[in-house]
Amino acid sequence: MDHNKNNGSARTAGKKEFFLVRWVRRLFFPNKELDIYAEEQMQSPLRVVARNFFSKPIAVTALIVFILIALFVFIAPNFVTLDLGEQDSTLVFVSPGYSMLKVPAELEKNGVADIAVGNNFSVGADKEGNIYVWGKHKLTKVIDLADIPEEVKNAKIVKVAAGADHVLALDDRGTVYAWGNKRLGQTILPDELESNNRMHTFGIKEIHASNQFSVVVTDDGRVFTWGNDNLADIDYDAETYDGHVVSAAVTNFTYVILLDDGSVSIGGFSPKFTVQKIPEAVKSGVKSIVGTSNTIAATMEDGSLVIWGAPTKGENNVPAFSSPIKEVAGGRYHLTALLEDGTVVSWGGNRYKQIEVPKDIGEVENLYVGSFQNYAVDTDGSIHTWGLKGFLLGTDGLGRDVFARLVNGGKMTMTIGALSVVIEMIIGIILGGIAGYFGGVVDMVVMRIAEVVSSMPFIPFAMILSAVMGTRVSVEQRMYIIMVILGILSWPGLCRLVRAQMFAQREMEYVVAAKALGVKEKKIIFSHIIPNVMSVCLVSITLAFGTSMLTESSLSYLGFGVPLPTPTWGNMLTGANNSIIIQNYWWNWVFVGAIFGLACICINLIGDGLRDALDPKANGR
Amino acid sequence: MKKYLLKRIVYLIIVFFVVSLMMYMIYNLIPSDPALVQMEPLRKSLKPEEWTRQYHELRAKLGLNDPLIVRYARWMGFAKDVNGSFNGLLQGNFGYSISYKRNVIDLLGVPMQNSIILNLISTIITLAITIPLGIYCAVHARKAMDSGIQVFTVIGYSLPTFLIGILFIYIFAVLLGWFPTGGAKTPGSTYTGVMEFLDRMHYLALPTLVLVFTGLAGMTRTVRAAMMDTLSQDYIRTARAKGLKEKVVIYSHAWRNALLPVSTSIMGWMIGVFTGGSLVIENTFSLNGTGRLYISALNNTDYELVLAMQMFYTLVSLIGVLLTDLSYTLVDPRVRIDK
Numbered sequence: 040m041d042h043n044k045n046n047g048s049a050r051t052a053g054k055k056e057f058f059l060v061r062w063v064r065r066l067f068f069p070n071k072e073l074d075i076y077a078e079e080q081m082q083s084p085l086r087v088v089a090r091n092f093f094s095k096p097i098a099v100t101a102l103i104v105f106i107l108i109a110l111f112v113f114i115a116p117n118f119v120t121l122d123l124g125e126q127d128s129t130l131v132f133v134s135p136g137y138s139m140l141k142v143p144a145e146l147e148k149n150g151v152a153d154i155a156v157g158n159n160f161s162v163g164a165d166k167e168g169n170i171y172v173w174g175k176h177k178l179t180k181v182i183d184l185a186d187i188p189e190e191v192k193n194a195k196i197v198k199v200a201a202g203a204d205h206v207l208a209l210d211d212r213g214t215v216y217a218w219g220n221k222r223l224g225q226t227i228l229p230d231e232l233e234s235n236n237r238m239h240t241f242g243i244k245e246i247h248a249s250n251q252f253s254v255v256v257t258d259d260g261r262v263f264t265w266g267n268d269n270l271a272d273i274d275y276d277a278e279t280y281d282g283h284v285v286s287a288a289v290t291n292f293t294y295v296i297l298l299d300d301g302s303v304s305i306g307g308f309s310p311k312f313t314v315q316k317i318p319e320a321v322k323s324g325v326k327s328i329v330g331t332s333n334t335i336a337a338t339m340e341d342g343s344l345v346i347w348g349a350p351t352k353g354e355n356n357v358p359a360f361s362s363p364i365k366e367v368a369g370g371r372y373h374l375t376a377l378l379e380d381g382t383v384v385s386w387g388g389n390r391y392k393q394i395e396v397p398k399d400i401g402e403v404e405n406l407y408v409g410s411f412q413n414y415a416v417d418t419d420g421s422i423h424t425w426g427l428k429g430f431l432l433g434t435d436g437l438g439r440d441v442f443a444r445l446v447n448g449g450k451m452t453m454t455i456g457a458l459s460v461v462i463e464m465i466i467g468i469i470l471g472g473i474a475g476y477f478g479g480v481v482d483m484v485v486m487r488i489a490e491v492v493s494s495m496p497f498i499p500f501a502m503i504l505s506a507v508m509g510t511r512v513s514v515e516q517r518m519y520i521i522m523v524i525l526g527i528l529s530w531p532g533l534c535r536l537v538r539a540q541m542f543a544q545r546e547m548e549y550v551v552a553a554k555a556l557g558v559k560e561k562k563i564i565f566s567h568i569i570p571n572v573m574s575v576c577l578v579s580i581t582l583a584f585g586t587s588m589l590t591e592s593s594l595s596y597l598g599f600g601v602p603l604p605t606p607t608w609g610n611m612l613t614g615a616n617n618s619i620i621i622q623n624y625w626w627n628w629v630f631v632g633a634i635f636g637l638a639c640i641c642i643n644l645i646g647d648g649l650r651d652a653l654d655p656k657a658n659g660r
Numbered sequence: 661m662k663k664y665l666l667k668r669i670v671y672l673i674i675v676f677f678v679v680s681l682m683m684y685m686i687y688n689l690i691p692s693d694p695a696l697v698q699m700e701p702l703r704k705s706l707k708p709e710e711w712t713r714q715y716h717e718l719r720a721k722l723g724l725n726d727p728l729i730v731r732y733a734r735w736m737g738f739a740k741d742v743n744g745s746f747n748g749l750l751q752g753n754f755g756y757s758i759s760y761k762r763n764v765i766d767l768l769g770v771p772m773q774n775s776i777i778l779n780l781i782s783t784i785i786t787l788a789i790t791i792p793l794g795i796y797c798a799v800h801a802r803k804a805m806d807s808g809i810q811v812f813t814v815i816g817y818s819l820p821t822f823l824i825g826i827l828f829i830y831i832f833a834v835l836l837g838w839f840p841t842g843g844a845k846t847p848g849s850t851y852t853g854v855m856e857f858l859d860r861m862h863y864l865a866l867p868t869l870v871l872v873f874t875g876l877a878g879m880t881r882t883v884r885a886a887m888m889d890t891l892s893q894d895y896i897r898t899a900r901a902k903g904l905k906e907k908v909v910i911y912s913h914a915w916r917n918a919l920l921p922v923s924t925s926i927m928g929w930m931i932g933v934f935t936g937g938s939l940v941i942e943n944t945f946s947l948n949g950t951g952r953l954y955i956s957a958l959n960n961t962d963y964e965l966v967l968a969m970q971m972f973y974t975l976v977s978l979i980g981v982l983l984t985d986l987s988y989t990l991v992d993p994r995v996r997i998d999k
Contacts, residue, residue, distance in 0.1 A: 491678055507687070616943070636815075636818070
């Protein structure tokens with residue numbers, strides 16, 4: 040025994056290495072080349088196979104790529120967490136890239152006059168009246184918010200406002216411009232405002248744009264609203280409030296106004312949304328108001344804040360301030376305040392790190408906040424940004440990060456593939472081993488069972504099993520059910536292979552020797568013969584892993600695998616089964632398709648390489 | 661041969677009944693109660709005791725209290741139904757679809773026709789391409805052309821069918837605009853005759869293309885491997901040694917022998933396509949075929965329809981296995997079966 044071991048590796052003769060290290064080293068780094076006859080005696084078949092395999096560049100490349108993909112999908116989910124309930128209507132189908140906070144250098148150089156943040160894009164005006172658009176400004180194939188009308192380019196813009204899919208701009212003479220998606224009247228100004236654009240009879244004080252509607256406050260205390268009034272409550276009670284409006288704040292679906300007596304009021308006739316239920320505290324003494332998507336924050340004369348509406352992500356958890364508030368600005372789920380001493384405080388929803396104010400920020404002069412983005416201009420005129428930069432691989436139809444789903448889905452798909460192969464191996468090797476070793480009646484029974492199982496149509500049968508068994512169980516249980524189904528339906532192939540090998544091996548001398556020594560049959564099968572058969576089974580197991588992954592993803596694709604919202608590579612592609620998505624939102628299927636395709640190709644190449652390596656003909660004998 | 665055939669058919673029938681019994685058992689795992697469905701509307705109009713009594717009577721009448729094996733025998737048509745006559749699968753009663761409100765047998769016609777057309781066309785095209793291509797690759801093994809084709813075949817058989825489907829929709833329907841993205845005919849069209857046929861073919865073209873591509877990959881590899889194996893045989897060396905032209909060696913000596921193992925894998929592949937591949941394809945291209953009917957039945961928990969279709973799939977795959985074995989013995993006289 041000892042003699043053999045030392046022959047296998049000369050270097051291990053002196054001291055004994057840890058068995059795993061020894062195996063790996065023997066497999067991958069054979070210390071000397073042996074000629075064919077010496078090799079016949081000294082080198083284990085597995086080592087020959089490994090050497091053959093590693094002499095094939097394609098197979099080795101495939102192995103490396105596959106290992107990288109596997110490492111990636113098993114390590115990355117620890118860093119890229121997935122919130123299964125996560126979805127946001129404003130982040131639907133965002134294209135890949137980190138452009139949302141990329142402020143044009145020229146804007147920073149010329150000095151910021153105003154910045155407004157819309158859904159996934161921002162608009163800025165510099166002190167010379169030029170206008171800039173950055174972020175995801177391409178809404179559809181036709182509508183691009185960066186297509187700024189000529190008249191706007193020529194005008195000296197002083198104020199901008201950005202909504203979900205349209206932009207408002209105000210020039211130094213009081214003209215209001217609007218462009219963007221026209222479908223719901225976002226860009227059609229009221230007649231009086233339109234004529235004022237030419238006559239300039241009154242000045243414009245504030246412009247606001249939100250989810251498909253706009254609100255304008257004039258110098259003489261009036262309000263104009265326009266846009267999609269089916270979705271939002273943009274009624275304005277002109278008789279009551281005309282001449283008294285000082286300021287306005289917009290939320291997702293409505294707006295509120297600040298009157299000249301320091302009270303906050305709804306602009307319309309009757310409240311429909313939670314934010315329109317104005318609390319008593321803001322009936323007087325209000326200095327300014329801002330809105331987030333579902334709340335309104337009012338800064339009082341005494342420097343305190345009153346927040347009402349429907350806070351969902353902690354918009355009302357106001358932290359303690361070090362000095363009085365100078366200005367407050369609202370994003371979608373967060374609020375950012377600029378204090379008298381120039382420090383900036385942010386609170387509310389932090390899904391995209393929009394409340395993590397950078398430490399190196401200087402003394403801030405102006406603050407521009409919206410959606411998930413923050414821009415702070417300090418006294419030097421340089422712009423500091425924080426919040427959502429964008430998505431590496433874009434988002435899907437529910438506003439979910441494709442990258443996060445890709446890595447977590449990959450983990451799921453690979454886990455299911457691997458575990459179902461393990462189940463397949465356990466059943467296949469045990470039954471194949473028993474059938475092959477004992478033969479006769481046992482063999483007949485096992486083979487008949489195998490034939491029944493293999494004659495069942497695979498995918499339809501897996502579908503009905505998953506439909507019947509998976510309806511009343513949790514996602515996790517369903518995942519295990521899928522693994523078991525895949526394992527149970529795919530063992531016959533491996534079983535036949537093991538059985539055939541068993542027939543050949545059981546007549547060999549070492550088995551006879553083991554029998555003569557009185558070794559138990561169970562031990563002969565599973566510790567003596569099976570290890571010798573394993574190298575042949577390796578190809579079958581490798582390819583089975585690929586097949587399991589494919590079957591799982593096909594099942595998930597058809598809706599009978601792992602159910603949504605838990606991602607797998609298969610059910611991520613279900614969403615892409617739609618010509619509109621295939622055409623316009625390529626990032627929803629290209630990335631997942633590419634990585635999945637690559638993984639499958641790699642597995643098959645590894646399997647092919649192993650098969651060639653195992654083929655004695657290929658060794659020139 | 662006759663004895664073998666008989667043995668195989670008996671075996672097929674036994675397996676069919678074993679699978680159908682298993683399917684029926686799985687089907688009965690679903691907690692469904694036809695008696696309760698019928699009695700539920702009466703719950704308010706009757707006294708509770710009266711309702712319970714009638715409910716149990718109905719259960720007994722419908723035979724729901726009988727053991728599973730008895731119900732299976734009734735469903736299959738081995739035993740008399742509760743109304744005293746044989747009325748099961750064997751008598752042609754495939755059940756009643758609750759989601760379509762029609763007999764299952766009436767539902768199967770059109771989808772089956774569509775599926776068979778799709779599979780037949782793609783099989784014929786695949787075979788017409790794959791055999792010459794495989795032979796070409798084997799003859800010119802390890803040359804540039806062969807390597808290029810090998811790359812395509814690896815991609816073709818590694819990628820899942822639905823991914824190739826999406827990719828082909830993008831390339832041929834979206835980018836090039838040659839084919840429609842899905843459906844069976846131009847919506848609202850009233851074509852007749854040749855135009856109807858052409859319209860249908862236009863819609864079937866892309867799914868066929870996908871099936872051909874996936875089939876091509878696996879089959880070309882099989883043909884190539886078989887051909888290369890044959891070309892290394894001694895009789896080929898003999899043929900070459902006696903000075904035969906390479907053409908004669910390949911087309912007269914080698915390829916017929918190479919096709920022997922291929923012919924068996926063709927059947928296996930066709931079954932796979934019919935039961936698995938077309939299921940995915942029909943879903944991707946919204947074709948009204950058996951696969952789509954099966955999916956919609958599963959989604960609507962229309963289990964009588966599911967069960968009937970499952971039986972159909974089982975039968976297809978069993979007959980396929982039988983035909984594979986038979987074709988093996990028919991094309992290769994070396995394989996002896998009269999044991």
